[in-house]
Amino acid sequence: MSTWRFDQAATRRSLVRMIIKDEYRFSCVDGEGFRDFCATGMHRFQIYSRQTVSRDCYELYVAERLNMKKLLQLECQRVCLTTDAWTSIQRINYMCITAHFIDRKWKVEIKKILNLCPIKSHRGENIGKAIEKCLNDWGIDKVMSITVDNASSNDTVIIFFKKMKN
Incomplete structure (x- = not known):
């Protein structure tokens, strides 16, 4: 057996991917239901503002675009x-x-x-x-x-x- 450790950065990246894949609004992090869910299942997770989530989504887009550009040029x-x-x-x-x-x-x-x-x-x-x-x-x-x-x-x-x- 192994011990699971909470990882704030990994959870934050996962939140961003969820928002993009499921086409949620950035404001979903402001919702009472989302906050209740996090308090129950991930009480250590620091919930970010919609502006931070928006920036994180854009940063992921920039990184994925760079990967795609490399794929197109090299492969x-x-x-x-x-x-x-x-x-x-x-x-x-x-x-x-x-x-x-x-x-x-x-x-x-x-x-x-x-x-x-x-x-x-x-x-x-x-x-x-x-x-x-x-x-x-x-x-x-x-x-x-x-x-x-x-x-x-x-x-x-x-x-x-x-x-x-x-």
């Missing part, structure tokens, strides 16, 4: 992208860019979201520029394919990339 020969754009109920245009690839060990890496960003419009040139910026930000220069929906503006996106490669 990936070619990247296949999918992209989709839509307009929110607030009339804001958004686009999501997702990478799919096979690493050097032939492990399929599917659905790695690279970017979810606002775009000026659904015009092909704006979409093309947003994809180009995303690829530059991630250091991706070897794209095998881009899968898009059947919107007519996507023809312009492909023309934009053909010009970019020349």
Whole structure:
């Protein structure tokens, strides 16, 4: 048998992962139920403010982004992208860019979201520029394919990339 020891830092990291994975609001740490749970099951756990939890989530994002960037640069020969754009109920245009690839060990890496960003419009040139910026930000220069929906503006996106490669 071994003795379990409470680890504040590990518990804090676990809280951050739970908030991200289960899509909880940062303010969940302010809730009476959460505080009761911690008092019962983890009475040594120091509960942090929603601002601290928010900062911790951002720090985890930065670390995971760096890991993903290394994976893309070291383990990936070619990247296949999918992209989709839509307009929110607030009339804001958004686009999501997702990478799919096979690493050097032939492990399929599917659905790695690279970017979810606002775009000026659904015009092909704006979409093309947003994809180009995303690829530059991630250091991706070897794209095998881009899968898009059947919107007519996507023809312009492909023309934009053909010009970019020349």
